Amino acid sequence: xxxxxxxxxxxxxxxxxxxxxxxxxxxxxxxxxxxxxxxxxxxxxxxxxxxxxxxxxxxxxxxxxxxxxxxxxxxxxxxxxxxxxxxxxxxxxxxxxxxxxxxxxxxxxxxxxxxxxxxxxxxxxxxxxxxxxxxxxxxxxxxxxxxxxxxxxxxxxxxx
Amino acid sequence: xxxxxxxxxxxxxxxxxxxxxxxxxxxxxxxxxxxxxxxxxxxxxxxxxxxxxxxxxxxxxxxxxxxxxxxxxxxxxxxxxxxxxxxxxxxxxxxxxxxxxxxxxxxxxxxxxxxxxxxxxxxxxxxxxxxxxxxxxxxxxxxxxxxxxxxxxxxxxxxx
Amino acid sequence: xxxxxxxxxxxxxxxxxxxxxxxxxxxxxxxxxxxxxxxxxxxxxxxxxxxxxxxxxxxxxxxxxxxxxxxxxxxxxxxxxxxxxxxxxxxxxxxxxxxxxxxxxxxxxxxxxxxxxxxxxxxxxxxxxxxxxxxxxxxxxxxxxxxxxxxxxxxxxxxx
Amino acid sequence: xxxxxxxxxxxxxxxxxxxxxxxxxxxxxxxxxxxxxxxxxxxxxxxxxxxxxxxxxxxxxxxxxxxxxxxxxxxxxxxxxxxxxxxxxxxxxxxxxxxxxxxxxxxxxxxxxxxxxxxxxxxxxxxxxxxxxxxxxxxxxxxxxxxxxxxxxxxxxxxx
Numbered sequence: 001x002x003x004x005x006x007x008x009x010x011x012x013x014x015x016x017x018x019x020x021x022x023x024x025x026x027x028x029x030x031x032x033x034x035x036x037x038x039x040x041x042x043x044x045x046x047x048x049x050x051x052x053x054x055x056x057x058x059x060x061x062x063x064x065x066x067x068x069x070x071x072x073x074x075x076x077x078x079x080x081x082x083x084x085x086x087x088x089x090x091x092x093x094x095x096x097x098x099x100x101x102x103x104x105x106x107x108x109x110x111x112x113x114x115x116x117x118x119x120x121x122x123x124x125x126x127x128x129x130x131x132x133x134x135x136x137x138x139x140x141x142x143x144x145x146x147x148x149x150x151x152x153x154x155x156x157x158x159x160x
Numbered sequence: 161x162x163x164x165x166x167x168x169x170x171x172x173x174x175x176x177x178x179x180x181x182x183x184x185x186x187x188x189x190x191x192x193x194x195x196x197x198x199x200x201x202x203x204x205x206x207x208x209x210x211x212x213x214x215x216x217x218x219x220x221x222x223x224x225x226x227x228x229x230x231x232x233x234x235x236x237x238x239x240x241x242x243x244x245x246x247x248x249x250x251x252x253x254x255x256x257x258x259x260x261x262x263x264x265x266x267x268x269x270x271x272x273x274x275x276x277x278x279x280x281x282x283x284x285x286x287x288x289x290x291x292x293x294x295x296x297x298x299x300x301x302x303x304x305x306x307x308x309x310x311x312x313x314x315x316x317x318x319x320x
Numbered sequence: 321x322x323x324x325x326x327x328x329x330x331x332x333x334x335x336x337x338x339x340x341x342x343x344x345x346x347x348x349x350x351x352x353x354x355x356x357x358x359x360x361x362x363x364x365x366x367x368x369x370x371x372x373x374x375x376x377x378x379x380x381x382x383x384x385x386x387x388x389x390x391x392x393x394x395x396x397x398x399x400x401x402x403x404x405x406x407x408x409x410x411x412x413x414x415x416x417x418x419x420x421x422x423x424x425x426x427x428x429x430x431x432x433x434x435x436x437x438x439x440x441x442x443x444x445x446x447x448x449x450x451x452x453x454x455x456x457x458x459x460x461x462x463x464x465x466x467x468x469x470x471x472x473x474x475x476x477x478x479x480x
Numbered sequence: 481x482x483x484x485x486x487x488x489x490x491x492x493x494x495x496x497x498x499x500x501x502x503x504x505x506x507x508x509x510x511x512x513x514x515x516x517x518x519x520x521x522x523x524x525x526x527x528x529x530x531x532x533x534x535x536x537x538x539x540x541x542x543x544x545x546x547x548x549x550x551x552x553x554x555x556x557x558x559x560x561x562x563x564x565x566x567x568x569x570x571x572x573x574x575x576x577x578x579x580x581x582x583x584x585x586x587x588x589x590x591x592x593x594x595x596x597x598x599x600x601x602x603x604x605x606x607x608x609x610x611x612x613x614x615x616x617x618x619x620x621x622x623x624x625x626x627x628x629x630x631x632x633x634x635x636x637x638x639x640x
Binding site: 192246247248249250252253255256263264265267268269270271272274275276314315 | 512566567568569570572573575576583584585587588589590591592594595596634635638
Binding site: 002003006052053056057059060063064067072073074075076077080087088089090093094096097 | 162163166212213216217219220223224227232233234235236237240247248249250253254256257
């Protein structure tokens with residue numbers, strides 16, 4: 001049971017590539033760390049995804065999205081998740097568990113890209129608008145992984 | 161779509177009665193507030209359950225338990241949830257979202273009953289040991305509702 | 321000992337007016353709730369500030385800013401807070417306690433304005449650049465109060 | 481500016497020894513990991529204390545305790561912290577930031593020892609009853625460090 005491999009595969013099956021998350025990290029950190037490379041960003045995203053807490057949150061969130069798509073979720077929860085009701089906060093709660101892995105400094109970055117929706121997050125969001133697709137959790141999970149990776153880079157950068 | 165009614169019914173279908181949660185509140189607060197009545201405890205549990213954030217967390221957590229029972233969750237997540245793997249923290253994460261509704265003072269009470277397992281929590285835990293039942297989320301949800309209610313009583317009590 | 325009054329006064333003594341926080345709320349919610357009025361925004365900010373959890377976080381954060389200004393904080397903590405070191409996350413941690421009062425849906429709004437720095441947050445940030453002023457906590461506290469108020473408005477709006 | 485060394489020294493100046501925190505870890509984990517040694521516990525506590533997020537929370541919390549003792553905190557905050565008012569949750573909030581470093585599985589352990597008060601936590605609590613001493617933050621910080629260390633041991637243990 002390789003949780004790391006399963007997590008990567010599950011993300012890919014939902015059209016999310018590690019490289020695209022790494023681009024979000026570049027978007028967040030390029031202004032602060034000029035010499036940040038895509039290579040380093042990709043490695044850091046992989047480091048984040050190797051954390052047990054992150055794997056559990058990602059697998060659970062994507063399961064909830066897929067169960068909603070497959071009509072396995074009973075009402076009234078089905079409608080709440082499917083409409084990504086503005087008041088449903090469980091997606092943000094799972095995202096927070098990911099962000100927290102590298103401390104609270106990631107909070108700001110998470111909120112920033114979650115609302116600005118650059119690159120991959122916009123793509124995930126648009127895909128979710130198809131009536132057969134539910135990405136209620138996925139966009140928050142992806143933003144949280146990028147924010148956590150940005151925090152890790154900030155921590156590492158300071159030690160240099 | 162009445163989320164409050166659905167939440168109560170869902171808890172009852174999992175063998176959890178409001179009165180039993182109220183007993184946990186009595187267990188937590190009796191030492192501090194001598195004249196606390198069962199009636200007040202029950203009302204406070206109902207107040208907690210009328211919060212949207214709480215309803216969402218409870219319905220999502222119980223859905224995850226039931227989906228696990230029905231074998232709807234794919235591996236490797238299935239085994240992680242079904243065994244209530246010591247390292248799976250999504251149940252505590254959802255519980256925290258409930259506790260936080262009345263502030264961080266509920267954290268201690270949550271951890272305390274979650275590990276001591278008085279009354280209802282022990283019952284839920286024992287039921288979960290049956291191979292056909294999964295209560296991975298339910299015991300944490302119930303402990304969190306009781307802890308949140310205890311916090312609300314502490315807040316109210318101070319104002320008197 | 322009126323904590324509400326003290327909190328308002330303390331914010332004003334740091335050049336933060338309720339009206340300016342309400343403008344941040346308008347900035348966050350105007351796109352979603354067209355008929356939101358300044359009056360309603362102001363009232364909601366006052367509601368947020370009447371929560372005990374919020375008062376405690378605001379008073380503690382501002383005390384830490386003022387203690388830093390007055391050179392009461394010993395090294396190495398002094399330098400960490402005074403430089404608003406990118407890795408110091410206690411300010412975000414206190415802010416999160418405020419945001420959480422109305423659930424995790426406020427997380428995104430908090431991160432968004434904390435990094436975009438509209439209106440008051442930019443003002444607080446600029447004031448903090450003066451060598452005699454420390455606003456390390458204040459900008460996060462203000463953003464968190466606005467984000468919490470926006471969440472409350474979203475909750476109330478849905479019930480209408 | 482060595483934050484690790486400062487954090488250890490500050491804890492010692494408040495009568496908290498690494499060994500005593502390690503004893504709390506033994507108390508929490510001995511039932512689950514039979515061959516856990518004091519040596520491993522001590523090393524894990526040191527690992528926890530080497531995290532930047534933990535150092536910041538510990539130094540900030542102890543500063544608040546000491547500032548309260550020295551009468552540097554203005555009213556009404558002074559009375560709230562000095563009495564360790566049941567409704568003051570900033571101490572738990574800082575503790576949570578420490579616990580979260582190894583994920584939400586530490587929440588339960590934190591609440592459990594914070595309320596049961598074994599060994600060192602009882603000592604810190606008793607010392608705080610002296611009118612010249614304020615340990616409002618210290619007991620939560622110490623419990624959180626032990627809970628985080630227990631989580632780290634659980635994570636490591638699984639990999640063996």
